[in-house]
Amino acid sequence: MEIADGGDPTSAGRALFSTYTIRDVTFRNRIWVSPMCQYSTPDGVPGQWHLVHLGSLAVGGSGLVMTEATAVTADGRISPHDTGIWTDEQADAWAPIAAFAKAQGAVVGLQLAHAGRKASTYRPWETEHGTVPAGDGGWQTVAPSAIAFDGYTTPTELDRDGIRNIVAAFRAGARRAMRAGFDLVEVHAAHGYLLHQFLSPLSNQRTDEYGGTLENRARLLLEITRAVRDEIGDAPLFVRFSASDWVPGGWDAEQTATVARWAADAGADFFDISSGGLHPDQQITVGPGYQVPFAASVRETAGVPVSAVGIITEPAQAAEIVASGQADAVMLARELLRDPHFPLRAAHELGVEIDYWPNQYLRAKWRA
Template sequence: MSLLFSPLTVRGVTVRNRLWVAPMCQYSAVDGVPQEWHHTHLAQFASGGAGLVVAEATAVSPEGRISLEDTGLWTDEQRDAWGPIVAAIRDRGARAGVQLAHAGRKASTWSPFSGEHGSVPAAAGGWTTVAPSAIAFEGYDVPQELDAAGIDEVVADFAAAARRAVDAGFEVLEIHAAHGYLVHQFLSPLANRRTDEYGGSLENRARLLLRIVDAVRAAAPDVPVFVRLSATDWADDGWDVAQTVQVARWAADHGADLFDVSSGGLVAHQRIETGPGYQVEFAARVRNEAGVAVSAVGMIDDAVQAEAILAAGEADAVSSAREWLRDPHFALRASVELGDEIAYWPAQYLRARRRTPARAA
């Protein structure tokens, strides 16, 4: 058995393999309520052999949405709509997770399908965004700086969303602290210019994240809690890997179980050097220097590549996004490529498990 198809247990939840589906925004919800599209989209990955399927960045409050079409968990109606989707994932043998998110200054934007760019005006349903400081993301409206009461409300919103997620059946909760959204904005000195207890030193800039970890852990004491971190801003004087390592240590002390290591998204002038597995080195540093469990993500689209990452001790699991969109049965294909005999091929697909040798001419 390859490492990729060996199980991984996190806080009592055993995931059948280490090839996971990263959260991918679909911009297809109505008033935060997931639709039939989300059901089909997410359940197919479980049929395709994924170990863990993490649903998209799901807003903890209306003003936390990236766009008007984002999913949410701030109402019971949304919770109830997630229930059958989660059941479909679990019925197919995968674990179901959800990414809890607040977009901060990158909220109230047009969906990528609209043809528009920038902030949505109030007349079209947009709203005033919030952030650690009144500094706009390039090309977006200037946000309102959160006061102490606003910060407390954000923490409470994450806790309430966590409770609804567990009630809907989700088995893993991921706190989105990456990609330039609200928690990342507090972490990075490029977006956080506060002079109170939430700004300045690393300890202060990490305070919101640690409060959210505490709140989510209290709301879901037995559920694995992941944290998605951008390991670097890819910009001068910004957030970097050394700070990520330290904050991962602190978050683990507060009850976080695993760190989903990505990068970028905070500023438009970032300079990203991409390539196959280009973020794996960041995951490896967090794993080895912070002594925590991590998943690696970023252009991991090949079974041999994924297995090599695990074999090298660079991550405990690997997550992919676009490869799952290209092939919703990525894990089934990977098991054949690695020669693994896994027991969870759907009976309806068994005839495809072994390739038929080509006939001689």
């Protein structure tokens, strides 16, 4: 892993806009797009909305453009309207989206996901909430244990064959992502979805080799990490963690750091650190940069590279997170929805010269 400071190493702005290399992939800066579900397809096939949404983020100067949580199986979708990567048709539809984003200079990544017991739900803006019934296009969900998320239907506990099928689905999804032209993949083990459900003792009450001890609860994630690494060759592999359940007795930053080290040994290169999403009793104190300390803790304890998320909205704030060594990159979500060109604006405000302003937008660079 290489870091090129691109100029004055004491300048926070230059740190934010320095390049970053993982294996053979170089990111033009440290402002990266966090996965953001769009709930905008009925069959898992991305379309024009996804091209324009992700394409605008690439045009706006982000170093990494990551897709939304993209299901590796049909029953792994968060909602019936989520994108997928379980068919060749879906991979073919992703290909021009990835190609356009790459043509704008961004690195493109696909997040491989399975929602587990939090699958088959209504979209956030719909009037109904909770589990979509089978008659309305929903399905039976699965989980490590038959414990329902609050307000959702009870999932079916995965047996060993089901677990093997999950590993195979992540492997196949990674293979299709590479075929579609993505530069990297991320394994989603956060926000209360399936792999996080296996990791947390609050949702995993199994008594076999996939439950109980930390080693057992991490087993599925590590099997998937090895399988995905085997498929993608030398492409970068990210893992996203929730570093805390924000509930006493749940998953925490110490366990996250331990499993991150194990995942690195299994082939993961980089860790995308968020928090929460597993339990309705979570008590979260929200404020600017509120999740950054989790990233800093995992980075220091595990000795692995990380990105930070959590109400990062100002160029100077983002620059300080990277320049201070709390994280190697920042992942932005809502701020990029408000302003897809945040990286260009940040470079302008911080006085950093970059060479990837689109020609069509140069008047915004040259004039106040």
